[in-house]
């Protein structure tokens with residue numbers, strides 16, 4: 001049988017060992033006689049699953065003690081509203097939120113935040129067609145913003161911000177790390193809040209991870225639904241309402257798999273090597289094109305185009321025949337895209353590179 005490699009941007013490939021363990025435990029989790037899906041979230045079995053997941057994630061990202069880890073619902077998009085509803089209250093009715101507009105996802109965040117506060121687009125990559133991060137020297141940051149929002153990995157545009165910028169004193173950085181969390185080492189203490197939908201590097205869709213500093217909790221606007229008030233979520237171990245229990249269980253297995261495989265530092269080394277291999281094949285001649293400035297190319301999401309536009313269907317059919325799946329680009333930008341998250345082995349990237357070379361007649 002052909003080995004399958006799944007390059008979906010999300011929901012995305014999960015480690016095979018994780019899926020095998022979940023399958024083995026599906027009907028009876030560790031002698032409990034229950035599937036994890038059937039357990040009360042308040043029972044000792046699920047509480048132990050939850051606490052292990054929380055503490056493993058804390059260890060993997062070296063999350064300091066003054067940050068809470070929340071497992072919420074609603075995905076990355078709802079955080080575009082949930083975060084302003086929780087954070088702008090600190091600054092009163094005239095609060096401003098700063099944004100750097102680097103692509104599709106930060107664009108969506110800007111639109112949503114404008115419903116809750118004044119928005120200042122401190123810098124925009126629009127002029128470059130979202131192929132680079134505007135130089136920090138050109139960012140016009142507000143001195144007293146409620147926070148600065150960055151999408152540190154633009155999943156559609158393939159642009160990654162690989163640094164935590166300097167910001168005016170007291171302005172927290174909020175980072176949408178949906179598509180590269182756990183793929184590289186980050187200094188959590190440089191951020192006020194990190195969030196991400198799970199369905200790329202963490203687990204199944206339906207879990208949204210929020211890592212938030214203590215002092216940013218407890219300022220929710222009255223309009224904020226109580227189930228999305230960070231104070232309620234943090235004060236109840238993410239169980240103010242029923243959490244996405246099965247998704248948290250799978251995320252926990254992914255965290256264990258990461259720890260077994262050397263943690264985030266080892267993943268980062270693997271991801272550097274995978275990205276190097278793939279970009280080298282795309283850059284070998286002008287048969288393929290990745291438009292992102294090399295310095296800002298994402299290690300996780302690699303959009304690319306064919307010089308000859310009439311060949312997309314043939315490319316995708318040939319890829320599928322070789323077990324290389326879900327390479328179609330996002331509908332808003334067209335072309336092709338390979339997402340090479342933590343769970344994509346280097347063999348999968350090599351198989352794609354072999355096919356890229358074959359299709360280009362090299």
Ligand SMILES: Cc1ncc(COP(=O)(O)O)c(C=O)c1O
Pocket residue numbers: 010074075076077078105151153154155156176177178179197
């Ligand atoms: C960077 C980024 N932010 C936000 C989202 C939206 O996440 P969700 O679909 O979970 O709401 C996505 C989805 O792909 C994403 O890639």
